[in-house]
Amino acid sequence: METQELNRQLVKILNEWDPFGRGQGEYDPEIADVVYAVHEMDKPHDLAIKVQSIYEYSFEELLPFDSCLLLAEALLAVKEQGSCDL
Numbered sequence: 001m002e003t004q005e006l007n008r009q010l011v012k013i014l015n016e017w018d019p020f021g022r023g024q025g026e027y028d029p030e031i032a033d034v035v036y037a038v039h040e041m042d043k044p045h046d047l048a049i050k051v052q053s054i055y056e057y058s059f060e061e062l063l064p065f066d067s068c069l070l071l072a073e074a075l076l077a078v079k080e081q082g083s084c085d086l
Contacts, residue, residue, distance in 0.1 A: 014030075014075075019063050019067065048071070051071060051072055
């Protein structure tokens with residue numbers, strides 16, 4: 001899977017997540033930061049911490065770690081699926 005397609009899939013997952021119930025389009029800066037982090041990280045725990053910190057910085061509210069971990073696992077699964085394609 002090419003990077004552009006991977007990024008589209010990651011953005012779709014992140015838009016559907018909507019952790020603060022604000023609706024799609026309200027998290028564009030955070031989504032960009034998380035997509036970048038997905039490309040840089042391979043461990044769900046580390047990515048979950050990063051996701052949690054990105055959203056906390058923007059919204060001054062701490063998301064539950066378990067929710068961030070589930071999201072991180074889903075995002076990394078998409079990344080892993082993409083890296084297996086020839």
